[in-house]
Amino acid sequence: MFFIDTIEVSGLGNRSYLAGGERTAVAVDPPRDLDQVIAAAARRGVRISHVVETHVHNDYLTGGLELARVTGADYLVPAGARVAFDRVPVHDGDRTDVDPEAGLTLRALSTPGHTPHHTSYVLEENGTAAAVFTGGSLLIGTVGRPDLVEPRLTDGLARAQYASAHRLAAELPEETAVLPTHGFGSFCSSSQAEGTATTIGKEKASNEALTRDVDTFVADLLAGLDDVPAYYAHMGPANAAGPAPVDLTPPAVADAEEIAARLGAGEWVVDLRNRVAFAHGHVAGSFNFEAEGQLATYLAWLIPWGKPVTLLAESPEQLAVAQRELVRVGIDRPAAAATGGPADWMREGEAPASFPRGTFADLAGRSEDVVVLDVRRASERASGFVEGSVHMPIHTLHRRLDEVPEGEVWVHCAGGMRAAIAASLLDAAGRDVVAVDDSFDAAEKAGLTVRTS
Template sequence: MFFVDTIEVSGLGNRSYLAGGEETAVAVDPPRDIDRVIAAAARRGVRILHVVETHVHNDYVTGGLELARVTGADYLVPADARVSFERVPVHDGDRAVIDGDAGLTLRALATPGHTPHHTSYVLEENGTAVVVFTGGSLLIGTVGRPDLVEPRLTEHLARAQHASVNRLAAELPEEATVFPTHGFGSFCSSSQAEGSATTIGKEKVSNEAFTRDVDTFVADLLAGLDDIPAYYAHMGPTNAAGPAPVDLTPPAVADADEIAARLAAGEWVVDLRNRVAFAAGHVSGSFNFEAEGQLATYLAWLIPWGRPVTLLAESAEQLAVAQRELVRVGIDRPAAAATGEPSAWVRQGEAPASFPRATFVDLASRHPAEGVVVLDVRRASERADAHIEGSVHIPVHDLRRRLREVPEGEVWVHCAGGMRAAIAASLLEAVGRDVVAVDDSFDEAEKAGLTVRNS
């Protein structure tokens, strides 16, 4: 018998896996906070013999090198990946014994496309393929995007992606379970996948990589690619060099004077509380990135890389969770932190800042009107379906460098659900703009008579 345990990294839309038998196991694409993998192995009572990477990741910092060092496991990395550390180079067809007593072996299957060196791993039980770990190749209902390596290679990799997933279908039984790393909200996915489990057989019926010819598939894949998070440019080099171990000890405590000094020095002060609490009261000049949202993705995307960051949290627990999220994308040590509430974070004699929240019904009662600016901070792919007539479009990840493009007036900022609108509102308020954060589902905009459907 074999097992596969899923280790969710939901903030980044990824999954890692621990698979094995009664005594030994393999870790696949582990996150940087390796204690979660070690704990999973301890619960199973197994020793990790192998740590494998499907590819050099572009969206997060891997924990593979450190996990292999700590456990003494062999570190298997595709042979063609250019890395600066010792590892076991993996070639197409290579095998590794995972648990000999259970008849479990792992077979490497070259599946270029997401990256040129991408490799999937087939778990075989007594010679029968039962599971395939597909990394950024075959995902649930889609595939990994091919444009994260080099623009000149994108079409070539898209074609390779089509060939690779069809190779998986040709060589593996339909009942083999597919366990991808990406595709659960990750921007490494070419589109947003739905569902939590799939098989080769299910994908052959529903996935466009199988149901469309290569030319149509490639054309549609390339046409649907969205913006690449800016921090991705730093993930590949970090992983290729070999990431350092993480330090999750609590950061230094900042008082109100230090918070003010850090803001004055141009550093980022990030409030992790939910957007309702932030709008009601916060340190003027601070930015709102909810700990419960896609904190790592959006903070790493927007912050100037390497800029010191101070974290403000409602509790020590919230702060610790945020630290764990951030090390996964290379934001290793907060410069300082504070917990509690805004009244303790502002200097004596100062009051917390605030701004109003609203719904799309509220916006409909004000728009169009002189002096009211509607700012849409969704991605271009979202706006392509529908938008509010007369609205200005600047995706939230572009807003910091395009603040001057926002027209004068009271800015009503919206996204699809409220989280990104809160980020944008905090960025705008920090430079002195009057803002209203629309904290509402975009579906309600059409009910309020605001949206225009694009043809």
């Protein structure tokens, strides 16, 4: 018998896996905060004998190298990956015994496309395929995007992605479970599909990589690619060099004077509270990235790389969760941190800053005399936008604040989270802003004119 445990990395839209028998197990594409993988192995009472990577990741820092070091496991990395550390190079067709007593073997299948060296791993029980760890190759209803390595390689990698999907479909039984790393909200996925579980058979029936001809598939894949988070440029090189061990100890405590000094020095002070609390009252000049949202993705995407960041949290627990999220994308040590609320973070005599929130119904009554700012991505706006609205995707706004037209700014996204980030940026810049905390689906129902061109 064997087990497969899924380790959710929901903030980044990824999954990692621990699979094994009664004695030993393999960890697949582990996150950088490897303690949760070690805890999963402890619950199972198994030793991690192998750690494997499907590819050099572009969207997060791996914990694979450190996990192999602390457990003594063999570290398997595709042979074609250019890395600066010792590892076991994996070639197409290589077999690795995971738990011999349980008859568990891992078989490598070369599946280029997401990267040139991408490799999938088939978990076999007594020679029969039970599951395949597909990394960024075959995902649920889609495939991993082929444009994250080098622009000149994109077309070729898209075609390789098609061929790899067909190889998996041809060589594995239909009942084989497909266990991807990406595709649960990750920007490494070429599109977002519904569902949390699938098999080779289900993908053969529904995945466009397996139901279309190659030219149509490639053309549609390339046309549908979304924006690439800016921090991705730093993840691949760091993973190839080998990420350092993480330090999750609490940061230095900042008092009100230090918070003011850091703001005055142009550093980022990030308030992790929910957007309702932030809008009601916050330290002037601070930015709002909700701890419960996609904190790591959007903070790492927007912040100038390497700029010191001070975190403001409601509690030590909220701060600890945020630290864990941020080390996954290379924001290793906050410059400082404080817990509590605005009264604890402001100097004596200072008043909290605030701004109003509204709905699309509220906006409908004011749309003639205000600036409507849409901070969704271009792919989202293509399906409908408020007539007369100004478009600046959230990841470009901090560099384009001087381009926002004069007047009161009503800023919206698709649901409210990114609008809150944008509102905090505008508020810090001294603009009159209203955060639209509403679903974009409500815009037309509220009486606003929604156009598609």
